[in-house]
Amino acid sequence: MSSHNITVAGFCALALGIVGAEVAGRSARTSIPALSQVFTRIMRTRTGRVGVLVAWAWVGLHFFAK
Amino acid sequence: MERSGGSERRGRDVSAGQRAGADRPRTYAAQAASPRGLAERVLVTLSGARQPIVLILMAITFMTVISGKPLDGLLMLVVATALCWDAGMRARSAAVARQVALAGLSGTAPAVPADPADPPAEVGGPDGTGSRGPGETAYSSRKTMMNTRFDQAAGGLADVTNAPGAASGASAASGASATSGTSGVGAGGASGAGDVAGPEPAWPPRTTRPPVRAIGAGLAGSGVFALVVGSFMRYSWPATAGVVGLGSAVVLVGWGGPVRQRDAPPRFSRTGVTAWTSLLVFGGLWELAALLGQPDITTSSYAHPTISTLTDPLLAFPLGRATALVIWIAAGWWLLER
Numbered sequence: 001m002s003s004h005n006i007t008v009a010g011f012c013a014l015a016l017g018i019v020g021a022e023v024a025g026r027s028a029r030t031s032i033p034a035l036s037q038v039f040t041r042i043m044r045t046r047t048g049r050v051g052v053l054v055a056w057a058w059v060g061l062h063f064f065a066k
Numbered sequence: 067m068e069r070s071g072g073s074e075r076r077g078r079d080v081s082a083g084q085r086a087g088a089d090r091p092r093t094y095a096a097q098a099a100s101p102r103g104l105a106e107r108v109l110v111t112l113s114g115a116r117q118p119i120v121l122i123l124m125a126i127t128f129m130t131v132i133s134g135k136p137l138d139g140l141l142m143l144v145v146a147t148a149l150c151w152d153a154g155m156r157a158r159s160a161a162v163a164r165q166v167a168l169a170g171l172s173g174t175a176p177a178v179p180a181d182p183a184d185p186p187a188e189v190g191g192p193d194g195t196g197s198r199g200p201g202e203t204a205y206s207s208r209k210t211m212m213n214t215r216f217d218q219a220a221g222g223l224a225d226v227t228n229a230p231g232a233a234s235g236a237s238a239a240s241g242a243s244a245t246s247g248t249s250g251v252g253a254g255g256a257s258g259a260g261d262v263a264g265p266e267p268a269w270p271p272r273t274t275r276p277p278v279r280a281i282g283a284g285l286a287g288s289g290v291f292a293l294v295v296g297s298f299m300r301y302s303w304p305a306t307a308g309v310v311g312l313g314s315a316v317v318l319v320g321w322g323g324p325v326r327q328r329d330a331p332p333r334f335s336r337t338g339v340t341a342w343t344s345l346l347v348f349g350g351l352w353e354l355a356a357l358l359g360q361p362d363i364t365t366s367s368y369a370h371p372t373i374s375t376l377t378d379p380l381l382a383f384p385l386g387r388a389t390a391l392v393i394w395i396a397a398g399w400w401l402l403e404r
Contacts, residue, residue, distance in 0.1 A: 002369070003359070003369045003370060004368055004369050004370075004371060007352075007356050007359075007369075007370055007371055008371065008376070010352045011352065011373065011376070014345065014348060014349045014352060017345050017348070018345055021341050021342060021345060024341075025338075030337075031334075031335035031337050031338050032335075032337060032338045032341045032342075033331060033334050033338045033342075035342075036404070037331040037334075038334075038342055039401060039404045040328050040330065040331055040404045041330060041331050041334070042118075042119060043320075043324070043401070043404045044324075044330045045153070046152065046156075046321065046323075047114070047117050047119060047120070047149045047152055047153040047156075048117070048119050049320045049321075049324065049404075050145075050149060050317060050320050050321050051117070051119030051120060051122070051123055051145075051146075051149050052119060052320075052401055052404075053316055053317045053320040053398070053401060053402070054123065054142070054145050054317055055119075055122065055123060055126060056313075056316070056394075056397060056398050056401055057313030057314070057316065057317055057398075058126055058130075058138070058142060058313075059394060059397075060309040060312070060313050060391075060394050061138060061306075061309060061310065061313065062130075062135075062138070062374070063300070063374070063377070063381060063390065063394075064295070064300055064301070064305045064306070064308075064309045064387070064391070065301065065305065065306040065309050065310060066301050066302075066303065066306045
């Protein structure tokens with residue numbers, strides 16, 4: 001297995017982990033919160049809200065802006 | 067006339083005296099909350115750095131700088147530092163407000179004047195005679211009085227110390243006391259500095275979904291924006307202007323306050339925090355490992371592709387860029403609705 005495939009597999013595992021945590025969070029049987037709950041809690045303060053939105057803006061800057 | 071005028075003057079004097087009395091503890095508390103000297107300001111800023119989102123922004127700053135975008139990194143660093151300061155000052159204001167309230171109770175500092183509308187009722191009982199209501203103990207009566215004074219002191223502090231646009235009335239600390247019941251975390255709680263609700267929002271948040279007409283307009287606008295901006299090459303000035311403009315607007319809206327009112331979810335379990343934190347840390351370290359595996363920090367590598375490298379083929383075409391922009395805008399909208 002090449003290093004390229006290993007790296008991509010790692011990102012795929014990350015994506016699967018996020019989806020799995022989200023699915024687990026939406027089922028009432030686990031104590032894992034859903035992603036929407038995580039962000040709602042983080043963003044209930046101005047620091048959290050602005051910080052998350054700046055991180056989101058940075059993603060756009062990173063991929064599209066000079 | 068003379069009596070009337072004198073009475074009116076006396077009334078004005080009383081009002082002025084009440085205002086002065088009301089302003090005194092605010093001034094006292096604001097002065098106590100204001101840091102003096104560079105060292106104290108640095109300490110306030112560092113105390114805000116315990117916020118997880120600030121740490122994440124710092125990590126983004128680091129990654130951006132080593133990726134060869136020092137200006138973007140500097141921008142992120144400025145924002146992260148401003149958020150540190152904001153969180154540190156709000157935590158400090160809440161702590162000072164609590165001290166003022168407690169000192170007012172013990173008589174060692176200027177007492178916070180109660181609301182003229184119902185001062186005796188808050189101190190004594192609902193009838194204002196000093197008697198307690200049914201089922202109300204001396205402890206609950208004292209606690210009510212302390213909370214009232216705390217909220218009033220914090221309200222005064224919020225007027226003085228918080229950012230422009232903060233309306234009087236509800237305050238940072240009173241917001242914390244209000245949310246602590248549902249979230250289990252209040253000012254000075256285990257979540258660290260800055261874990262205090264923000265000032266009064268600049269607009270009343272909605273309690274329901276946006277109207278269908280607004281959703282339709284947003285979808286149409288997003289589509290047009292994505293197609294227009296996506297038609298430009300990446301890293302071009304038009305694309306930069308579009309993304310910077312929209313990103314700045316959304317951040318400004320977020321600074322003004324939430325657009326939708328939501329109940330704060332209860333405090334998460336250790337398992338929940340561990341699950342999401344592990345994913346975040348793993349993703350960051352994996353991306354960092356791929357970045358460091360490149361021959362050069364600014365040269366992409368097929369053997370060790372980063373997320374940016376993997377998405378390059380998608381973003382090479384206008385339709386791919388437009389699709390990515392739609393996803394980015396949708397994520398921003400979803401975050402604004404939190």
